[in-house]
Amino acid sequence: MAVDPRLMSAADLIAVTDKKRYTAQLAWFKRTFGVEPARSDKGRPVITWATFEALQAKRMGVAPVGGLADEGKVDLCFD
Numbered sequence: 001m002a003v004d005p006r007l008m009s010a011a012d013l014i015a016v017t018d019k020k021r022y023t024a025q026l027a028w029f030k031r032t033f034g035v036e037p038a039r040s041d042k043g044r045p046v047i048t049w050a051t052f053e054a055l056q057a058k059r060m061g062v063a064p065v066g067g068l069a070d071e072g073k074v075d076l077c078f079d
Helices: 010-017 022-033 049-060
Strands: none
Touching (some): 010 022
């Protein structure tokens, strides 16, 4: 399955969250995934389909193809 990098449209956000108000959509993302998406200048959540799909995969405990989950991780040692 190819990941769609497009931004979610206003209609997409309503379909996914079942919420019409921007504040309710933001609260849904916070409650469902524990994240607060960036906002447009009008307050609309700004999120790509790729990010949404990655959040879903993380929530289901499914690692991304190719082991991308470990990219960018840094082991810290405070000795």
